[in-house]
Amino acid sequence: MSKITVSTLNKMKAEQQKITALTAYDASFAKLFHDNGVDVILVGDSLGMVLQGGDDTLAVTNQDIAYHTRSVRAGSRELFVIADMPFMTYSNPAESCKNAAELMRAGANMVKLEGGEWLYDSIVALTQQGIPVCGHLGLTPQSVHVFGGFKIQGRGAEQAQKMISDAKALEAAGAQMIVLECIPTELAKLITEAVSIPTIGIGAGNQTDGQILVMHDLVGISAGYIPKFSKNFLLETGNMPDAVKKYCNDVKSGAFPSTEHEFK
Ligand code: KIV
Numbered sequence: 001m002s003k004i005t006v007s008t009l010n011k012m013k014a015e016q017q018k019i020t021a022l023t024a025y026d027a028s029f030a031k032l033f034h035d036n037g038v039d040v041i042l043v044g045d046s047l048g049m050v051l052q053g054g055d056d057t058l059a060v061t062n063q064d065i066a067y068h069t070r071s072v073r074a075g076s077r078e079l080f081v082i083a084d085m086p087f088m089t090y091s092n093p094a095e096s097c098k099n100a101a102e103l104m105r106a107g108a109n110m111v112k113l114e115g116g117e118w119l120y121d122s123i124v125a126l127t128q129q130g131i132p133v134c135g136h137l138g139l140t141p142q143s144v145h146v147f148g149g150f151k152i153q154g155r156g157a158e159q160a161q162k163m164i165s166d167a168k169a170l171e172a173a174g175a176q177m178i179v180l181e182c183i184p185t186e187l188a189k190l191i192t193e194a195v196s197i198p199t200i201g202i203g204a205g206n207q208t209d210g211q212i213l214v215m216h217d218l219v220g221i222s223a224g225y226i227p228k229f230s231k232n233f234l235l236e237t238g239n240m241p242d243a244v245k246k247y248c249n250d251v252k253s254g255a256f257p258s259t260e261h262e263f264k
């Protein structure tokens with residue numbers, strides 16, 4: 001597979017070709033995913049839950065993400081790798097730049113931050129200094145204690161309007177991609193139409209420009225429960241390469257996620 005860049009991803013949005021993404025935390029899985037059709041690899045702070053066994057993502061450090069980003073990058077030089085910025089590592093532009101630099105040096109192509117308009121100055125500073133940014137709206141797990149649990153977000157007209165304006169603010173600041181997590185399908189569609197950068201959904205219906213899943217959910221081995229929006233692709237295929245191929249094919253064709261995996 002050829003090397004994927006932000007230009008490739010923009011072109012895919014323009015041509016309405018779905019972007020496929022999975023989380024990975026090591027070289028072997030990253031290479032396997034890439035070799036079987038995955039466009040984007042995320043070194044997610046979900047590793048605090050699926051690797052470290054935590055109840056949430058708050059204990060993950062920048063060093064943890066840097067370590068796993070180096071491992072993922074070692075899988076292939078061709079990978080497009082997004083690295084998550086952990087809880088409290090991007091409170092202001094200076095902190096954001098210092099911590100993001102460590103992740104870029106570890107091999108990331110882009111960093112992901114959770115939040116809306118309040119990130120404006122940090123995103124401007126990061127992109128000015130050559131660090132591409134992915135936003136993340138909706139159920140942003142680092143705010144789980146504010147939400148009072150892992151709950152669907154963006155229900156109701158006021159919350160929906162706020163999320164649309166947050167998405168526009170992220171794009172205006174320079175963000176080049178946005179993850180939308182656990183929001184109604186209709187809102188994800190509105191956001192996808194409101195911005196010119198690609199949107200990647202998880203629990204956000206099939207109207208986004210791409211999809212992402214946590215790899216442990218894709219193969220049904222998450223320590224906790226499997227979320228409603230996820231699907232065990234290993235069950236029907238029986239081996240890892242075919243599970244990944246099926247996920248990619250179903251995302252590309254629009255078959256996944258189907259209505260049973262979405263929120264109204
Ligand atoms: O940490 C993670 O895996 C994520 C995805 C679920 C988008 O942020």
Ligand code: NA
Nearest residue numbers: 044045046084
């Ligand atoms: Na994350």
